[in-house]
Amino acid sequence: MSHLTGLAPSDLPSELRFLQYPSSKESTYLPAIRQLISNDLSEPYSICVYRYFLYQWGDLCFMALDADDKLIGVVISKLEAHRGGPMRGYIAMLAVREEYRGKGIATRLVRMAIDIMIERDADEIALETEVTNTAAMKLYERLGFLRSKRLHRYYLNGNSAFRFVLYIKESAATLRYEDYDPELPPSA
Amino acid sequence: MSESRIDRAVNGAMPPLHELSLADKGEETAHHQSQAQSPLRMISSAATAAKDITAKFRAAASALETGQLVKDAYFTLFESVGALEIMDPKMDSGYLKPGEALEDEYDVLQNLPPEEVLGIMDQLLCYEMAWYMGNPLSQTLFTSFYLDRMLWPQPKSLEDAKFDRDKRAAPGNGLIHVLLRAYCVGLIKTCDLAHRTIGGEQYYEEEDFVTNLYHRNLLTDVQTAEVKIVLEEAICWLEAEFALHEALKTALLSRLRFRKAFLVALDFEQGITDAQRPSGWEHCSEILPTLHETRHLGAVVEQSFSGKIQRRLASSVPPRPIVTISFDEACTFLGRLCTHSKEAYSILQYDGPSCAMNYVWYFQARQPQPSVYTRCLLQSLILHYTIVLDQRSIKRFVFDSLQEIVLPGSIMIDPANDDVEAPQDPRFQIVQKMNVFISRVADSYFEIFRAICMNRSRMRRMLCHLIIEWDNIQLEAEAMDTDLRDLTKEQPVVDPKAVGGEIWAFPLSSWAFYLKLQQMEWIVHLGFELDIYRVDELGGMYWQVSSASGEHSNPASRANTHGKREAINNCFTWIDFAMLQASATQSLADGLSCFFAFFANTSILPAPYGQFPYSNGSLRYALRMRPFLGLSIPEVPNYAQFAALASLPLADVPATSKSATKPHSASNNPTAEALALLDSAAEALRNARKEWEAISKASPKIARTTNCDDWWRADVKNVLRACIAANIAVGTAKKAVAGVGKGKGVTDVLRVVVGAEDGDKSKGGYHAFWVVPKVIAL
Incomplete structure (x- = not known):
């Protein structure tokens, strides 16, 4: 799905708060989350997509808020058995407000999601990013992700994607499962 | 004023939606000002009785929290992504801005100049x-x-x-x-x-x-x-x-x-x-x-x-x-x-299956890649119903391939066998067994052709699937080979050095092995082309190419010698060439592998050999080798073995502890081991250049490129250019390294740029499969 970010792990602005998405406060946060993520999408996800993730895996969604509780960044993800095989964490969306990019906020958000996934016994974590999104690719590669395949014309705009995968456990390599189709029908 | 999706759904032919449309009733936002038919038209027939469920629906909905998702197990992400929001201009194609007309007006009957x-x-x-x-x-x-x-x-x-x-x-x-x-x-x-x-x-x-x-x-x-x-x-x-x-x-x-x-x-x-x-x-x-x-x-x-x-x-x-x-x-x-x-x-100019496969490969290797129409046309030409390349039956075509690669003039593929009618005749029984073999492999064999007709990304993914199948075929074929020995009266070659003192030909499994190795090489090669590998992985992946091409000596050397003279001669010239090609590939891959290993061991390239928060070298290696982990042969070494074989420092191991080759800080002189890598690289690359030059002189007949010779020759020329550039780069590196000492570390004397890193292959890239580092002496 979409990864809209720039990054350099420098100093995180101290006024930022990082918190897990509280499902009880959908009306407070969801409009801002949608706004932030759909900024760069030509075709936005419907509310169903957000609820699909947030209702089932709200605890794998993390937000960065500034002192005025304005949403600065967000990561949305899920974790479930992938086609009857390994427990696969999936980072679906990541976005940081443009003027806050390059401060390590995205890395922090992703790491918070990954930490919980590991706690919950993830075997591996996967995601897709546009082949031209160098900032996102650098972010994930620094965390140890590798490109596992290229997905031709994956996005609606005709751009291709890389699938990135991070093995958490050795067993991930030996678990047999169908792994050859894109996880997600993409947007944007 | 706007028309929503529901209006059209109701006006259209989706019967149960009349119930759904009731939800809109009384909503002020949706103005159904449009069409002749009422959106609330009730559908009634003898079989249906319409019932207003608005009140029930509202009551049920009021029990839900905002954001709560009610779904069954079959509502997946796919469904959620397919959902559209009515009245959202970006999603609802029926949405109209105030004053906007439903359709643009254009008179197709007007006169035009x-x-x-x-x-x-x-x-x-x-x-x-x-x-x-x-x-x-x-x-x-x-x-x-x-x-x-x-x-x-x-x-x-x-x-x-x-x-x-x-x-x-x-x-x-x-x-x-x-x-x-x-x-x-x-x-x-x-x-x-x-x-x-x-x-x-x-x-x-x-x-x-x-x-x-x-x-x-x-x-x-x-x-x-x-x-x-x-x-x-x-x-x-x-x-x-x-x-x-x-x-x-x-x-x-x-x-x-x-x-x-x-x-x-x-x-x-x-x-x-x-x-x-x-x-x-x-x-x-x-x-x-x-x-x-x-x-x-x-x-x-x-x-x-x-x-x-x-x-x-x-x-x-x-x-x-x-x-x-x-x-x-x-x-x-x-x-x-x-x-x-x-x-x-041109693929119809038949000169054997290897030539046809080369044709498809080089047809497809051109940039930009032929479009989907042409790629489908090519598939139709290869196999149209049961006719291969407009002239061969499927069986004959696979037999041709066996003949080219492992069975020159063998009784196993003799067309005359088909005329034998006596069931006790070995030839009759050979036909039976070979028919079983053909029906087992034919689909998978054409699947190779099909895979290399796909777009480049799919090609790699399909091949990753396919090698598993070819691994199975190879194992099954081994049993068939053993089975057929009595019928073909095969005599083993006596060799005291061999296990059991004799060598059997194993023609069918050797053929499968050959094709499998080819696919393995392609998978790794395509990985380079598609930018799948990071700079720090290149050394290891070239080691992988070298290892796969090294395996080639295995099946090819087992060619059956019990056959007709001319066919054997053909097969042998081809084997000589195939061996040369395997050796040239191995030399170039070895050279680059050692070259990149030198950079890794001297920390010249920004290596990832530090600590990753969530990963380690072994896990990354497992992910990278995943397409090959399921294969029975060749066996994939474990990470420590791999690091030693590819002369790479073990990732995540602090420089002070023991590792295959110790990484060195830039201020130090390179170790003798690291310098030896540079020498090995130079030697392998020298050989590579000689061997690729020899390849470039092969005739189209020998190279099996009679109908695609120009493309093939252009490709070899680019590989040769990569060889030359690599030789020059190693030379530059060796000269520069000699200047190390007197307070100068290795990073003070040379800098390395890898073209693929900035995503632009045209800069310094000679061939998509062969990434040559540019070395700049400082």
């Missing part, structure tokens, strides 16, 4: 090519009012396919009703032919091509010959039209002639492998320049296209922008389509 007719034709060609590039009809051709009028409602006959469909005496001039109509009819029929060719072969929906016709019929039932006549009549009409300016007339004529030529080129009525086919494509190529030269004579009629037509094509899809490409772009694409399609027929 010739310049505008020309402009419309050229714009249609742009959209047609955009469709061939993989965009949906709804965002390309189906945005034309002319095509829309012609195709909806569905014309019942060719006569019906016109613009004045419901009027008796139509206004409009001959330019519209004769010329533009003929052009459109020709265009639609050509699309039909292309659609069928692509749909009949393997391609990937949405990434290669979109087959959706939005309930339109592309004149499928109309004969191509009839459409040809329409075009010919239009050409005659135009030729007799004296009033037209000469230049315009030429331009219009060339467009009609092109339409006819394009139609003929795509038509397989005379059989797909008909000898006239290539000349049909050539004819298209000849007319194209005139189209391009006269493009400025046309005047654009933008209002004859509208994105709003999409609303009537598919209501469940968000509105999407029209895909616009320039006429220059369209001509370039079309030019390539014609050339590539014509060239595709």
Whole structure:
């Protein structure tokens, strides 16, 4: 799905708060989350997509808020058995407000999601990013992700994607499962 | 004021939705001001009894929290992504801004000057090519009012396919009703032919091509010959039209002639492998320049296209922008389509399966890659029903491959066996067993051809699937080989050094092994081309290439020697060449592997050999080797073995602890081991250059490239350039390293740039498979 970010792990602005998405406060946060993520999408996800993730895996969604509780960044993800095989964490969306990019906020958000996934016994974590999104690719590669395949014309705009995968456990390599189709029908 | 998706769903033919529409009742936001039919029309019949469930629905809904998702196990992410929000202008194709009309107005019957007719034709060609590039009809051709009028409602006959469909005496001039109509009819029929060719072969929906016709019929039932006549009549009409300016007339004529030529080129009525086919494509190529030269004579009629037509094509899809490409772009694409399609027929010049496989590989290796139509055409030429390359049966073709690679002149593949009728005759029994073998492998064998006809990303993914199958085939074939020994009276080669003192040929399993190794090499090679590997992985991956090509000596050396002289000679010259190729690949891969290992061991390249928060070298290696982990042979070494074999420092191990080769800080002199890597690289690359030079001198017959020699030779030339560049780079590195010492570390004397790193292969890249580092002495 979409990864809209720039990054350099420098100093995180101290006024930022990082918190897990509280499902009880959908009306407070969801409009801002949608706004932030759909900024760069030509075709936005419907509310169903957000609820699909947030209702089932709200605890794998993390937000960065500034002192005025304005949403600065967000990561949305899920974790479930992938086609009857390994427990696969999936980072679906990541976005940081443009003027806050390059401060390590995205890395922090992703790491918070990954930490919980590991706690919950993830075997591996996967995601897709546009082949031209160098900032996102650098972010994930620094965390140890590798490109596992290229997905031709994956996005609606005709751009291709890389699938990135991070093995958490050795067993991930030996678990047999169908792994050859894109996880997600993409947007944007 | 707006019309929502639900209105149309209700007006359309989705029965249960009348219940759903009740939710809208009384909502102030949705104004159903539009159509003749009421959106709340109740559907009733003897079998249905409508019941108002609004109150129940509201009561049930009030028990839910906001954001709560009610779904069954079958509601997946796929479904959620497919959901649309009504009244959201980006998702609801029926949404209208205040004052916005539901449809754009355009009168397809109005008289147009010739310049505008020309402009419309050229714009249609742009959209047609955009469709061939993989965009949906709804965002390309189906945005034309002319095509829309012609195709909806569905014309019942060719006569019906016109613009004045419901009027008796139509206004409009001959330019519209004769010329533009003929052009459109020709265009639609050509699309039909292309659609069928692509749909009949393997391609990937949405990434290669979109087959959706939005309930339109592309004149499928109309004969191509009839459409040809329409075009010919239009050409005659135009030729007799004296009033037209000469230049315009030429331009219009060339467009009609092109339409006819394009139609003929795509038509397989005379059989797909008909000898006239290539000349049909050539004819298209000849007319194209005139189209391009006269493009400025046309005047654009933008209002004859509208994105709003999409609303009537598919209501469940968000509105999407029209895909616009320039006429220059369209001509370039079309030019390539014609050339590539014509060239595709050369695969029919049969010179054995290896040659055919080489043909496909080098046909496909060109940049930009041939488009999906040509790739499907190529698939049809390779295997049409049960005929291979227009002349071989499937069995004969696979036998030819066995003969080329492992069984020259063997009794196992002797066509005369088929005439033996006595069941006790070994030949009869051989036929039985070989038939079983063929039925086991045939699909998988053609699957290799199919895989390399895909787009580059899919090619790699399909091959990753396929090698697992070939691993199984190899194991099963081993049992068959053993089984067949009695019948063929095979005598082992006595060799005291071999296990058990003798060597058996294992022809069938050797053949499978050979093909499997080829696929393994391709997978890794494509990984380089597709930028799958990071710079720090290159050394290890070249080690992998070297290891796979090293395995080649295994099956090839086992060629059966019990056979007819000429066939054996053929096979041996081929084996010599195959061995040379394997050795040359191994040398180059070894050289680069050592070269990159040198950089890794001296920390010249920004290596990831630090600590990753969530990963380690072993896990990363497991992920990288994943396509090969399931194979029984060749066995994949574990991470520690791999690091030692590829002379790479173990990742995540602090420099102070023991590792295969210790990484060194830049301030130090490189260790003797690291310097030895540089020497090994230099030696391997010297050999690589010699071997690739030898390869470049091979005749097309020996190289099995008789019908694709130019492409193959160009490819080898690029590999050779990579060899030369690598040799120079190693030389530079060695010279620079000699300057280390006296306070100068290795990073003080040289710098390395890897072209692939900035994503631009053209900079310093000679061959997509061979990444040569650029070394700069400081």
